[in-house]
Amino acid sequence: MAVAISVGPLRIAPADLVRWLIAQTGGRPGPLAAPAETAILQIRLPRVLAAVAVGAALSASGAVYQSLFRNPLVSPDILGVSSGAAFGAVVGIFLSLPVVGIEAMSFAGGLAAVLVAYAVAAAIRGRDTVLVLVLAGVVIGALFGAGIGLLKYLADPYNQLPAITFWLLGSLAAVNLGDLASLLPAVAIGVVPLALLRWQIDVMTLGEEEASALGLDTRRLRIVVVAAATLMTSAAVAASGVIGWIGLVVPHLARLVVGPAFARLLPVSILFGAGFLLVVDTLARTIGNIELPLGVLTAALGTPVFLWLLAFSRRPAWS
Amino acid sequence: MTAPRLAIEELSCGYPGHTVGRDLTFGVAAGEVLCVLGRNGEGKSTLFKTILGLLPPLAGRVRVDGEPTAGWSPRRRAMMFGYVPQSGAGGFPFTVREIVLMGRIAHRGPFSAPSRADHAAAEWALDGLGIARLAGRDWPRLSGGERQLALIARALAQEPRTLVLDEPTASLDFGNQLRVLDAVRGLARTRGLGVLLSTHHPEQAFACADRVAILAEGRLLRLGPPADTITAETLRACYSVDVAVVPLGSDRYRVCVPRAHLG
Numbered sequence: 260m261a262v263a264i265s266v267g268p269l270r271i272a273p274a275d276l277v278r279w280l281i282a283q284t285g286g287r288p289g290p291l292a293a294p295a296e297t298a299i300l301q302i303r304l305p306r307v308l309a310a311v312a313v314g315a316a317l318s319a320s321g322a323v324y325q326s327l328f329r330n331p332l333v334s335p336d337i338l339g340v341s342s343g344a345a346f347g348a349v350v351g352i353f354l355s356l357p358v359v360g361i362e363a364m365s366f367a368g369g370l371a372a373v374l375v376a377y378a379v380a381a382a383i384r385g386r387d388t389v390l391v392l393v394l395a396g397v398v399i400g401a402l403f404g405a406g407i408g409l410l411k412y413l414a415d416p417y418n419q420l421p422a423i424t425f426w427l428l429g430s431l432a433a434v435n436l437g438d439l440a441s442l443l444p445a446v447a448i449g450v451v452p453l454a455l456l457r458w459q460i461d462v463m464t465l466g467e468e469e470a471s472a473l474g475l476d477t478r479r480l481r482i483v484v485v486a487a488a489t490l491m492t493s494a495a496v497a498a499s500g501v502i503g504w505i506g507l508v509v510p511h512l513a514r515l516v517v518g519p520a521f522a523r524l525l526p527v528s529i530l531f532g533a534g535f536l537l538v539v540d541t542l543a544r545t546i547g548n549i550e551l552p553l554g555v556l557t558a559a560l561g562t563p564v565f566l567w568l569l570a571f572s573r574r575p576a577w578s
Numbered sequence: 579m580t581a582p583r584l585a586i587e588e589l590s591c592g593y594p595g596h597t598v599g600r601d602l603t604f605g606v607a608a609g610e611v612l613c614v615l616g617r618n619g620e621g622k623s624t625l626f627k628t629i630l631g632l633l634p635p636l637a638g639r640v641r642v643d644g645e646p647t648a649g650w651s652p653r654r655r656a657m658m659f660g661y662v663p664q665s666g667a668g669g670f671p672f673t674v675r676e677i678v679l680m681g682r683i684a685h686r687g688p689f690s691a692p693s694r695a696d697h698a699a700a701e702w703a704l705d706g707l708g709i710a711r712l713a714g715r716d717w718p719r720l721s722g723g724e725r726q727l728a729l730i731a732r733a734l735a736q737e738p739r740t741l742v743l744d745e746p747t748a749s750l751d752f753g754n755q756l757r758v759l760d761a762v763r764g765l766a767r768t769r770g771l772g773v774l775l776s777t778h779h780p781e782q783a784f785a786c787a788d789r790v791a792i793l794a795e796g797r798l799l800r801l802g803p804p805a806d807t808i809t810a811e812t813l814r815a816c817y818s819v820d821v822a823v824v825p826l827g828s829d830r831y832r833v834c835v836p837r838a839h840l841g
Contacts, residue, residue, distance in 0.1 A: 474656025474684025519670035
């Protein structure tokens with residue numbers, strides 16, 4: 260994190276950073292030049308914290324959804340949360356709302372998509388609940404996707420369309436302290452129940468019937484898990500736009516390393532996800548003269564790592 | 579016989595608009611092995627799931643020690659019933675020990691890690707079935723027979739009072755079939771567990787069951803000791819085949835031979 264804070268258009272020597280840190284915590288050594296301090300507090304630090312939080316949120320949600328839906332190919336947007344959040348944000352941009360408004364719309368859109376998917380699944384009884392829930396989520400996600408398409412078609416091509424496109428590619432460039440005030444608590448609130456319920460989440464990987472026969476209230480557990488993951492993912496998408504790949508692949512990667520038990524899978528996924536997005540975002544803003552879109556870099560960097568692990572890991576990933 | 583611990587009363591089961599079992603009444607006492615026979619699609623699995631509370635009954639009720647189980651929490655059911663599904667334990671590469679420990683989930687608080695007692699129960703269950711050597715193996719790398727034994731170990735670790743096994747010998751080789759049936763019978767004898775199991779092999783009922791329930795067209799065709807219930811006549815009614823049921827050595831064991839081959 261210290262490295263990520265140091266590098267950028269305005270370079271701050273690590274030694275200076277340490278000295279400044281000591282000064283901040285009440286020790287003596289020297290202050291930084293004013294522009295450097297502003298850069299750290301207003302831009303770098305929020306961005307670094309956001310990268311860590313978004314990476315953690317997406318990979319934690321992905322990990323728990325893969326366990327809950329018993330499928331390693333599931334990602335946090337399986338129930339339509341990303342499409343819903345993206346649609347909300349695009350509506351916000353289309354209506355020329357201020358940034359706060361766009362983020363609020365995005366958050367609400369993500370929650371709404373999952374609520375609708377859940378309501379549909381609850382209304383259709385007598386069939387495999389999880390399957391109906393996933394299908395409802397996929398269909399509703401597609402509907403929101405169509406809505407995004409419509410708004411892009413209608414948007415003003417000079418002002419709004421580039422903003423929409425940029426947002427859909429995902430970026431942490433615009434993150435400020437205000438965003439962190441909503442992102443960090445949402446991620447914290449989402450992670451706690453998942454960490455507490457880690458043993459029961461393991462049992463949910465056996466499927467609804469077996470988990471129920473072993474004594475779990477599967478309906479209640481599913482609601483808690485979906486609510487926690489939706490909260491984290493919506494908050495992440497609202498802050499950073501759509502960053503694909505991490506929620507799908509990082510948990511899988513973590514599982515290859517530490518196995519499927521959620522007590523180990525959750526912390527390792529969070530660690531990998533946070534670290535990975537921090538590295539990628541730092542590269543995105545430093546390797547070129549322009550910022551590279553995050554979604555592009557995550558895939559370009561993550562794919563070889565993942566394939567390498569898949570080929571050489573000795574654990575069976577799935578049967 | 580004492581009053582049955584598990585009583586199934588006028589139970590109808592199936593799905594809305596599609597009843598598969600009608601008006602079934604029977605009981606399972608402590609220490610008794612009751613074997614359910616019936617052709618494919620006769621509703622044996624549906625019946626078991628209804629007894630376990632995984633499916634709501636269409637009519638009738640299930641009682642445990644006289645108390646109706648309707649409205650029981652999943653946790654309370656898990657303390658009463660250990661379920662061995664036809665195939666289970668999902669697809670993630672948990673170790674056998676982790677899978678067996680999952681049988682203890684109802685015994686502890688929702689946020690608690692497995693305690694020393696939970697670990698002890700899991701080891702005891704693995705030892706009891708002679709599969710302690712499998713404890714560290716990944717689930718996807720087990721054979722069908724090993725999985726079946728591990729699922730039974732999980733049900734034992736659950737410390738239930740009744741075991742419900744859905745075709746526990748279906749995918750096993752000859753040796754493992756005998757081992758599983760022996761284990762099941764031993765558990766009923768030594769621990770006083772009531773056992774309800776289904777099978778496609780009438781001969782297995784002779785080998786392990788105290789009583790047999792034969793289902794045909796969704797109803798209970800016969801209920802009683804194997805020698806009285808498994809006859810040429812009932813097998814014809816149940817499976818539409820012509821077989822002779824021939825005593826082998828002692829009268830306890832009988833084999834079912836197709837008539838066409840008897841000459």
